[in-house]
Amino acid sequence: MVNPILLIVVPLGLAFTIPLFGFISKKIEKYVPVIGMLFNLCLSIFFIPKVLEHPIIVSLGGFPPPFCINLFVGPVAIFFSAIISLVGFLVSIYALNYIKEGATEKYHMLYLLLLTGATGVVLTGDIFNLFVFFEILCISSYALVAYLQNKEGIESAVKYLIQGAIGSSLMLIAIGLLYGQFGTLNMADIAKNISSVSSMSLFVPLVLFITGLGVEGAIFPLNAWLPDAHSSAPSSISAILSGIAIKIGIYGIARIVFTVFGASSLFMFFVYLGLITLLIGEFSAFRQQNIKRMLAYSSIGQIGLIVFALGIATPYGVSSALFQLLSHALSKALLFLSVGYMIYRAGSMNISDLEGMGKRMPLASLAFTIGAFSLVGLPPFMGFASKFLIVRAALANGGVLFIMLIAVVLFAAVIEGAYFFRVVQVFYFKGQRSDIKREEAPVTCLIPLFILVILIIVIGVYPRFIMNILNSAGSELINRVGYIKGVLG
């Protein structure tokens, strides 16, 4: 039987061998992330049917849990690991041609480390181990934001680093407080004993955890770093940050709040917090002239929608939140990747400078349009199915309150539509710039775009394809007792 720890070990090992490959030949180092992520993708897909039957618990070091660090490979973990490796694989193909300048071996190494950290966070069942993998993710993303070493990149990396470092220190304090009260770091063991402690002494660690993870997850008051960092990183890194890194923060919050603390009184707070984040993100995106900043603010809005759906906290609500998360990861990766070469050709990030791209780069523009339509939620694409499920989950929860909240969500979707259609209009129906030749993006860019478009359409038309894993992932997050029993027996 294959051990799921290979999902972490193989990319971590490959990341540190990249400089060695660089000694042999400068040409092979860029294929290492492709191989590592392809391996992870195959392994994740291989594990899906097994995990759906019963979760796999891996005890490291030969002790039984709670004395060891254990991995909990349940439906949620394998779902996230599949998304991470899928997006990571496609973006690493894109980067083969896109990343040419600078210290490329460092780029590929940090890129693999970022994805290793993300995979580790979703697989682990130990809060300190979660912190360590989270730091691997954060530190490599600080460095990758500054990769181009231009003015904007350095400035936004500094902002991101300061805010992220405060966030992770707060998280470490929370871990210390929990260890002081429970004498264990195992999530399941803490979750089992959580009711034996007064709720006042749990409040501080819970708040510190939500704040610390919320910085990476870009929930409303903590999202100041995101638009700068996402817009000044190289486009391939923006795709990874938007598609994966912020989702890991959301995963951490969901795991801590649902499984470890079981804090059911906070769910309505998350509904409102998500709604505020959604509105702030969409309104700010509406007034942007810079296309990458617009996409970054749109990410904040989508994170708000995911948090809103998580706050509904019924099995329907949580599984629709995970579906929205998948939909946003694929669509936003598609948008950033397709826009990357347009910006490269046009030499500017202003939306008005991209006019006529529909004629100059037809395939990339078509991919952008499909990604935008999916994000807005038009019917044949994946975004429609996910938004529809969120609306259904909110209405099934009942009450006049949720009907009004859903009205606000749909209003935000209208704003989203307005600014995405404006970009599509500039691509196809405005004048043309004569200084740009008609030249399509290279094949290494078109392959990931094509695969993402196919996935968005196929899952949009036939969502039942993934509903199985989504439903069991949703019930895993809701069902704390099952998690505790799964680990501790």
Next chain:
Amino acid sequence: MDISTVVNFLTNYVYYIGCFGLILIGLYIILVKSNLIKVIIGLSILDTGVNLFLISIGYIKKGTAPIFSKSGIEAKNMVDPVPQALVLTAIVIGVAVLALALSLAIRLYQHYGTLNLRKIREQKW
């Protein structure tokens, strides 16, 4: 409240008071100072406070290292080794963050000619 309860409180909680004092000083420096180097020093102080906090959770007065080298040592006098292992990891992570922050500070100075964060405002909402 007589003086002995205050002294008792202080002797029992002096580590916690000290480390949360360091954490608050670090946060104050990060939020108020405008020089990037000072902010990085603030981050370092914040890290130190958190590490001290973790250590003091598992500390026992006059405790020994948790090694069964001599016969007759009882387990109740040993300090908890887990927080110390955590702090080792946290120190390494802190060093990595500081090194990255300082190298970014060098680059920032090359681009802007200043380390004053109030003057570096290229990007706005």
